Amino acid sequence: MIRKFIAYYRPHLRLFILDMACAFMIAGIDLVFPRFTTLALDNYIPSGNMRGIVIIAVVMALLFVLRAVFNYVVNYWGHVVGVRMEYNMRKDIFSHLQTLSFSYFDKVRTGKIMSRIVNDLREITELAHHGPEDLFISTVTLVGAFLILMQNDWRLTLVVFAYIPFMIWYGVKKRQKMAKAFRLVRKKIANVNAQLENSISGIRVAQSFTNEEFEKNKFDLGNQEFKESRQFAFKSMAEMTTGIDLMMNMLKVTVLAFGGYLTYSGEITVGGFVAYFLYVDL
Numbered sequence: 001m002i003r004k005f006i007a008y009y010r011p012h013l014r015l016f017i018l019d020m021a022c023a024f025m026i027a028g029i030d031l032v033f034p035r036f037t038t039l040a041l042d043n044y045i046p047s048g049n050m051r052g053i054v055i056i057a058v059v060m061a062l063l064f065v066l067r068a069v070f071n072y073v074v075n076y077w078g079h080v081v082g083v084r085m086e087y088n089m090r091k092d093i094f095s096h097l098q099t100l101s102f103s104y105f106d107k108v109r110t111g112k113i114m115s116r117i118v119n120d121l122r123e124i125t126e127l128a129h130h131g132p133e134d135l136f137i138s139t140v141t142l143v144g145a146f147l148i149l150m151q152n153d154w155r156l157t158l159v160v161f162a163y164i165p166f167m168i169w170y171g172v173k174k175r176q177k178m179a180k181a182f183r184l185v186r187k188k189i190a191n192v193n194a195q196l197e198n199s200i201s202g203i204r205v206a207q208s209f210t211n212e213e214f215e216k217n218k219f220d221l222g223n224q225e226f227k228e229s230r231q232f233a234f235k236s237m238a239e240m241t242t243g244i245d246l247m248m249n250m251l252k253v254t255v256l257a258f259g260g261y262l263t264y265s266g267e268i269t270v271g272g273f274v275a276y277f278l279y280v281d282l
Helices: 002-007 010-047 050-097 102-107 109-150 154-161 163-201 205-208 212-264 270-281
Strands: none
Touching: 002 205, 010 109, 010 205, 050 109, 109 154, 109 163, 109 270, 154 163, 154 212, 154 270, 163 205, 163 212, 212 270
């Protein structure tokens, strides 16, 4: 399945490479800013070197303008890659539908087929764009931040990065729960679509036999199941985001306590101390 999915990148390889290159530049600029901040706080401001401060400000302003350009490319052309892949997949699925036997269409309701082709496939746009890009940016940021911070103080750096395995473990566990929850949501919305399609196509018969109340109750049953599945999905998502947010805040407390002690002891500079907070946010 993964090989089939990756094959859809091939016709759009140039755009995909452009998207990843811009994502790399964004990560690089984000890594540079805390380094420049450290330089300004430790060297230029204490010595009153206004020329150095102005140079840093101008360089960072130019870099942030470039970052905005890269960000536009990622947000627009990156999504275009996903949309084009979605188009190709939808085209292939429809072609495949033409080859299926009558028994398949007897067993599977039209609303469910439409839900697969329209709703489910729309998620592919986000995955195709954000999946590789987020993984790439996260890797570059983590590795880059680790190498830069090790130059400041290896002890505080190791303490900070000791949180990451726990965050990954927690994220993977909760993501598995979220995957099940949102898969259930997609199944339930498919049932709602199928029920809606069935009710609308047979509305003349229902009205002829004054059967509207029965149709309402039947639709409301599927709608109720969809509502409950969505609530469970958002509960799973809230557990994940809350846990990760708590770990991030505890990480900041750790940096404040241990980093503050190292700064007080003269082991690291004030600029280096500030850099840790900036990298933790990244």
